[in-house]
Amino acid sequence: MTLPDQFSVQAYKWFHLLKIKLIAVLLLSSMIPLLLIGFISYFSFYSLVDSKIQNGILHNLKQVRFSLENMFSNLNHVSQQLAFDGRVGRTIYDYLTNDNLYEKKSRAQEIEDELNLIGSTNPNIGLLFYYFADTKEFMFQNYQVRPGFEMSKLPVFSNFYGITYHGPHQTMNNQDDHYVLSISREMNVAGLDRLYIYMESNNKFTGAIFHDAQYGMKAAHLLIDNKGKIAYSEIPDDFPVGMDYVSQFGTGVTAKSKGYYHFNDQGNQGWKIAVVIPENIYDREMRSFFLKYMLLACGALLFSLLLSWIIWRTVYRPLKRMRKEIQMMANSQFHSPLKLTRVLEFDLLLNQFHEMRQKTWNLITSIEEKEQAKARLEVEKMRMQINPHFVHNTLDTVRWLARMNGQDEIDRLISSLNKVIYYNLGKEEMVTIREELEALQDYVMLQGIRYNFRFDIHIRAADHVLETRIPRFILQPLVENALYHGIGDDGIIEIEVVHEENARVSIQISDNGAGMTEAEISRVFDTENQERKSIGMGIGIAYVLHMLKYRYGDDARLQVMSEAGSGTKINLQLPIGHKELNKHESIDR
Template sequence: MKRFKIRYRLSLFIIIGVLSTTLLGIMFVYRTQGLYEEMIYQQTAEKYLLYSQRMEEKMKEVDQLSLLIMADGEVQRALANIAQSHTTFNSYEYAKLLARKLAAYELSGHTVPSIFVSDQHQVIHSGGPLLEAVQPAQLKEYEGYAAPYKGASVWTGSEESGKLFVSLREVRQIEQLSLKKLGMVGIQVPAEKIVHESYNGMYRGSSALIIQAQGQTVYSDFTYDPLPVPRQPSAKGYDVITIEGEKYLVASFTLSYTGWTFIHLLPYGVIFERLREIKITLILIYSAVCGLLLCLGWKFSGSITKPLEGLTAKMAQVAKGNFIVEKTAKPDNHDEIWLLDRSLDRMTLRLNELINENYVKQMKLKEAEYDMLKAKLNPHFLYNTLDSINWLARINGQAAISDMIKALGDLLRASINSKEMNTLGEELEIIRKYIAIQQFRFEDRLVCQIEIDDRWLELSVPSMILQPIVENCIKYGVDARTGICRIHIGAEQRDQELIVTIKDHGSGDTDPAAAGSPAGGFGLTSINERLWLLYGEAFGVTLLEDADGGTTVQLTVPLPV
C-alpha cells in the first residue's frame, strides 16, 4: 500500500467509500423496514385489540338485557308457578304470560332477535321462533355451563352452526332472597352481527377472525381447517406465522370479561406489498449510484493527482537548491492545488530574496557587535577617570568635590547595571546617592525623608524604579513660595500588596508630558509598563494630586506569599 501512487490509493479509498456507503444504505433500508414493520405490527395489534374490546361491549349490552329479564317480577312469578306444577291450567296460563313477556322484550327496541327461557321441567319458552332450535341435550349442556356462575352471565357458541353466540344466565328467585333456581334465560345473537357492529362498519379487507373459548373454536371466518394458529396469546400481543406458504400477522388477545381468545389474522403481503416494491427500487437505485460514483471517482482522482505530480517534480528542483523554477501555466479552474503551486512559486522567489537580505543583515549584525564591544570599553574608561578626579580632589583637600564624584560614580554604576531586579534597600541607597549629588546644587533647600520599615528592605523590585520619580519630584516639586523641595518616601502594606509612596510638597504642578496620563510622563509610563509586564495590570504606578498642594506617586508591588 505504501508503494502505491496517490492516484491508486485515492481510487481505492473512493471505491471502499462508495461500497461502504452503499452497504450502509442497504443495511439502513432493511433496518428501517424492520422498525417500520414493528410499528405497523404494534398499531395493527392495538386496532384489533380495540375491535375485540368492542365485541365484549356488545356482549355486555346483551348481558344487561338478560339481567333485566331475570329480575323481571312477572318472569319470576311465572317461573315460580310453573315450577310448582306444569300440568295445571295455571301453569299453562303462566307459560303464555312468559311467552308474551319475552316477545315484548324482543320488540322493545333491543337489537336481540331471539330470547328463550327454560323452566325447572326442561321446557323452553320463547316469544317467537329461535334462530337455532335448542335440543334437549343441548339445553342440558347449556344448564351445565350456567350452573357454576349462580346467576351471573356466561357466553358460549353454537357448536351446530358456529354462527351464534349464546348468553346464558340462571334465573334465581329474588323474593325473600331465597335465590332458589327457577330456570335459565338464554339469548341467541348472530356472531356476524356482533363482529360487524364491532368493526363499526369499517372494511375488514382480507383479515380473518377466530374466537376460541376454553380451547374450542366458537367462531371462525378463516378458510383453512384445521386452524394452524397459536392457542395461547403472544406476550407482545402479535406474531408472524406461515400458513400454507403464506405469512400472516396474528394478533391474539384473551379478554377478561368473557375469557374468550380473539385471534385476528391479516396476510403479510396486504400490509407490506407496497413497502417491498419500494425496498427493491431503493436497492436498484443504490446499485446504479454506486457504479456512477466509481466512474466519477476515477476521473476525480486523476484530476487531483496529475497536478500533484507536477508539483512534486517542481519541489524536487527546489530541494536541490534551484530556486528559479518554471512557473505553471494558469489553469482553467483555481482550486487548492493551483493555489499551492502558485504559493510555491512565490515562496521560491521570496526565499531567493531572503537569502540576499539575510547576507546583508549578517554583515550589519557583525558591525553592531563590534560597536557594542567598543561601547563596553567606554564606561570603564569613565569609571577610571572619575576615580582619578576623586583622588585628585582628596589630595587637594576638596572633600565635598570628592564625595560628589564618588556618589556620581556609584550612581553611574547602578544606572548601567545589567541586573533586572534589586532589593528595595538597594534602590533606597541609589536614592540617597542621587540626593547627595543634588544637595550640592540645592544645599538646605532640598530635604528628603525616608521612612520605610526594615522588614521591607529585602523585597525584590525592578531596578532603577525609584530614581526617575525622585528626579521628577526635584524638577517639578519645588515650593514656589519658599523655594524648598521636600520629598517624603514611605511604604505601607495593604493585604498582599506593598504601596511605596513618593510625595513632594510643591505647587502641585506635574510634568506637562504627563497631562491626561494616570501614570505620568515618559519615565513614569515606562515604570508602569515594567510593573505590568512583571506583575500584571493589577499593579503599577498611580499619580495623585494632593488637596494641600504637591503630588504623590504610588508604586504598588506584590508581597511574597
C-alpha cells in the first residue's frame, strides 16, 4: 500500500471515530448559534455604537463651534467699544486730533482706564492694542507686544462685515507663547492713517476649547477658512496649513479618508471646524466589543469541549470495557471477573456478554474433552493394531531364524524381542528420549536380522536433551521408513537430537537409501488412504501423526524430505516447555 493510500485509510478511520463525530456535533451545535447571534449582535452593536459615537462627536463638535463663535462674538462686541462709534473710539479720536498736551494726556489716561475696565470685565480677552498699518506702530497695548509684529502675516480665518478673524496663531503677547484667536478691525476715521484695533482671546480659554478629552478618544482639530482651505491644523504632517480641505474631502458632515474619520461643522461666518480621528482609535471600541465577543466564543468553545469530553468519557469507558471483554474472549480468557461501568444500559450488555462468554467456554470445554477422548481412543486403537502386527512379523523372523541358525542367535533375538515388546506395550504415554533411543536400538537390531543385511545407525544427542519427555513409540515408525525405502548393506541411518533456541527439540532421521518420490511422500501423510499400507509402513506413520496432534496440537511439526535415489530425511520438531538445558554437554553414539 502506498503512502497516500495509507493516509486515506487513516483519515477515513479518523473521521469515522465516534469520539470525533461526538466532538464535531457538539462544537457545531454550540458554534453555529453562537456565530449567528454574534454576527447579528456585532452588526447591530456596530450600528448602534457607530451612531452613538458619531452623534457624540458631532454634538461635542457643535459645542466647540459654539465656543469659537462665542469667542469671536465676544471679541467683536469688545471691538465695537474700541471702534470709532464706540465710547473708547471717540476718545481715541480726540486723543489723536487734539494738539493740547494737557488735553491729550487727559484723553490718554481715560483711554487706559477704559481699557483696564474692559480687560477686568472681560476675562476672555487677552492682548489688545491700536495699530497703525502704514507705520507699523501700536499704542495703548495692555501687554508687551512681541517684537516684529506684522498684522499682514497673521493667518486670515474669515472676513465678515469689515472684521478680519485670525487664528489660531501664536499670541503676540511677548510674555507667553500659547495659541490664540484674534480679530483686527479698521477704525475708518477720516483724516487718520489706517488705524486698526487688534484683539486676542485669552490663552486659557483657547486651550479649553481645543482638547480631545471631550470626545473620549484621541482627536485633532482643523479650522477651515471660508475659502475651504485649512487655516489651522493640529496634525500638520497629514493636514498641512493651506491645503484645500473641501476639494479633497467634500462638504459633507462626515467623511473617511487618509486613515481618518472626518467630522465638521460650519460657523456663522462661513468658516468650518473639523475634528479628525484615526481609524484605529475610532474603531477601538468596536475592537473592544469584538475582543470581548471572541473571549465569550472561546469560553463557549472550551465549555463545549469540556461537555464533549464528559460525554465521551461517559460513553467511551463502557465501550472500552466492552472491547476489553471481547479481546479477552478472543485471547481465550474466559474466567476474568466482570467489572461493571455504573451505566445501566452498558452494564446490562456486559452481563449478557458475560453469560454468553461462560456458555461459550462451557461449549469449548465440552468440545475439547470430546476431541481429546476421540483422539485418545484413536491412538489406543492404532496401538492395539500396531502391537499384534509387530509381534506377528517378529515371530515370522524367529521362525525363519530357527531354521537357519543355532540356539545362541535365537536367544539373542528373543531377548531383544522381549525388550521391544515390553517397551511398546507400556502404558505410560510419555517417556524420555533416552528410553526411546534405547528401545529404538533393540528395534533396529531386530530389523537388521529380519532384512538379513548389515547397516550402521549413528545417534548424536546431548546428555541434557536425553531427559526430555516425548510420546512413546514415536521414533520406531520413522526409522522403519528408512529400512523399507531401499537401505541395504553398508547403509547408514543417522539420528540427531538437538535443542533449538525457541524451546523446541528437533529429531532428525537421515538415511542413504533409495529415497521416495513426491507421490510416495503424499501417500505417507494421507492417513485416510488405505493404499498407504501397501508402501510398507502399515499404520505406523498414522500413529505418529495422530499422537502429535493429540499431544501437541499445531505446535509439533513433521517434515519428510526425499528424492528418488538420494535418501530420505525426516525432521520431527516438538515443543519442550520452559525447561532450561545445558547446551555444552553432548555425546556421540
